[in-house]
Amino acid sequence: MTGPHRETTLNEYVDGTLAAHDRASVEAHLADCAACRAAVAELRSLSAAAASLPKSIEPGRDLWAGVETRIAQRATWNVQRLQWRAALAAAAAVVIALGLYRLLPPSTAPYRPAEQGWAAVQADFDRTTSELGLVFAAERERLRPETVVLLERNLAIIDAAMAESRAALARDPASVELRGLFAAAARQKVELLQWVVRVAAS
Amino acid sequence: MHSDPTDLIHRAQQGDRTAFEALYRAHAGRVYALCLRLTADRALAEERTQDAFVRAWERLATFRGESAFSSWLHRLTVNEVLLGRRAERRREQRVVTSDDPAALERPGGADASSGSALDLERAVAALPAGAREVFVLHDVEGYRHEEIAELTGIAVGTSKAQLFRARRLLREALNR
Numbered sequence: 001m002t003g004p005h006r007e008t009t010l011n012e013y014v015d016g017t018l019a020a021h022d023r024a025s026v027e028a029h030l031a032d033c034a035a036c037r038a039a040v041a042e043l044r045s046l047s048a049a050a051a052s053l054p055k056s057i058e059p060g061r062d063l064w065a066g067v068e069t070r071i072a073q074r075a076t077w078n079v080q081r082l083q084w085r086a087a088l089a090a091a092a093a094v095v096i097a098l099g100l101y102r103l104l105p106p107s108t109a110p111y112r113p114a115e116q117g118w119a120a121v122q123a124d125f126d127r128t129t130s131e132l133g134l135v136f137a138a139e140r141e142r143l144r145p146e147t148v149v150l151l152e153r154n155l156a157i158i159d160a161a162m163a164e165s166r167a168a169l170a171r172d173p174a175s176v177e178l179r180g181l182f183a184a185a186a187r188q189k190v191e192l193l194q195w196v197v198r199v200a201a202s
Numbered sequence: 203m204h205s206d207p208t209d210l211i212h213r214a215q216q217g218d219r220t221a222f223e224a225l226y227r228a229h230a231g232r233v234y235a236l237c238l239r240l241t242a243d244r245a246l247a248e249e250r251t252q253d254a255f256v257r258a259w260e261r262l263a264t265f266r267g268e269s270a271f272s273s274w275l276h277r278l279t280v281n282e283v284l285l286g287r288r289a290e291r292r293r294e295q296r297v298v299t300s301d302d303p304a305a306l307e308r309p310g311g312a313d314a315s316s317g318s319a320l321d322l323e324r325a326v327a328a329l330p331a332g333a334r335e336v337f338v339l340h341d342v343e344g345y346r347h348e349e350i351a352e353l354t355g356i357a358v359g360t361s362k363a364q365l366f367r368a369r370r371l372l373r374e375a376l377n378r
Contacts, residue, residue, distance in 0.1 A: 011366045042373055049322050050341035056231030057238060059248055064226055067255045071219065 010036060014043040125186055132193035139196060154192060161185045211271055215262045222262075226255055229272060233279050239338045240283045242327035250286055254279040280339065280353050287331070325375040329368050336361050337368035 012018045013026045030037050140148050165182040172178060207228070213221035233254055238247035258275055265274050326334060326342075335354065339345040340361070345353070347361040354361070 007366055007370060008362075011362075011369065043369060046322075046369055046372060046376075047341050049318065050326075050337070051344070053319055053322065053342055055235060057235040058231045059234045059251060060244065061248070063230065063234075063248055063252050063255075064223060066252045067226060067259075068219065068223070070252065070256045071222075071259050 006036070010039050010043060014040060014047065129189060129193065132190070132196075136193060136196045143196070151192065151196065155189065158185050158189045158192070162189070207271060208267075211262070211265065211267075214259075215265070222259055225271075229275055230255075232272065233275065236276060236279050236338075236343065237283055239323075239326060239342060240280070240335055241287075242334065246286075250279070250283050253286060254282045257282055276343070277353065284335070284354055321376060322372070325372050326368075328375065329371055332356075333364045333368035333371065336364035337372070340365050341369075 009026060162182060162185045165178055165185060169178045169182060210221045210224050214225055234247060234251045237250040241247050241250060258278055326337060329337065336350055339350045347358045350361045351358045
């Protein structure tokens with residue numbers, strides 16, 4: 001038995017991973033080969049020495065303080081992240097409220113700048129729901145899978161309703177009834193996304 | 203520490219840092235030994251030990267008790283060391299040297315390894331990284347080749363080849 005084949009076979013023999021007939025063949029060879037017997041003895045001795053090395057070595061210094069500091073930093077960061085998200089949700093509500101206010105008919109809106117028309121409202125709403133949507137995407141793993149399915153289904157229904165009212169408003173921008181429909185769907189979407197932020201933060 | 207480990211784990215999962223510190227105290231030596239043998243670098247081993255416990259804290263909620271906590275923690279530690287080595291290699295092509303065998307001497311002396319064990323520790327530390335990792339995981343820690351392949355991302359055949367190479371190099375070193 002020579003070369004790499006010998007090394008592999010003897011290691012497999014020592015590890016007990018040879019098939020029965022190969023094992024018998026190696027044992028027959030070992031009976032006649034002192035060099036291979038010595039190699040097997042060395043391999044066994046090495047494996048036994050490795051297995052009996054101390055399993056525990058105390059670090060030269062106490063590492064707990066560093067672990068604790070990093071854990072505390074992460075906890076602070078998590079709180080800041082959740083606070084930031086809550087602030088974002090609150091800001092989004094204000095943006096939406098302002099946008100919806102601009103949509104109100106002149107009789108109920110004491111002030112509505114002429115330059116802030118439908119396009120500005122739509123842009124505000126799109127930006128805000130996009131930001132809240134990012135929060136939802138980031139936090140979805142914290143929610144139960146069935147909750148995520150329900151949320152996505154509800155968001156799809158709201159989006160479809162809003163797409164319909166957008167299309168209708170494009171044809172009839174002055175319709176108070178259509179503005180009301182859009183406002184109701186927009187409020188529902190913001191409330192749903194705000195709920196996600198609250199639940200994820202709890 | 204005489205607290206019930208299950209109770210400590212449960213409390214730590216609820217965010218109790220004192221309970222987690224008790225877990226750290228119970229397992230730090232074992233985790234550090236693993237990191238030290240895998241990296242052959244004392245400073246890096248300290249860093250990886252801390253990484254492993256920070257990661258364990260973050261992932262405690264995923265520990266469901268299907269395996270022993272120590273097994274869960276050791277697998278997580280191996281992952282941290284191997285991930286750290288890949289990141290390190292990517293970042294600066296830094297070669298982890300093994301020229302610090304003193305790192306493997308146990309501090310204090312009262313509980314020091316025997317001469318032959320220390321010779322073996324030094325020889326293991328001097329192995330090339332790939333061979334050293336497989337030898338430590340297989341012969342010291344008792345992982346199977348299939349587990350090593352899963353942990354390290356190498357093939358089972360490669361794991362065996364690295365182990366046999368490590369044993370050959372160690373026999374040569376120890377017989378010198």
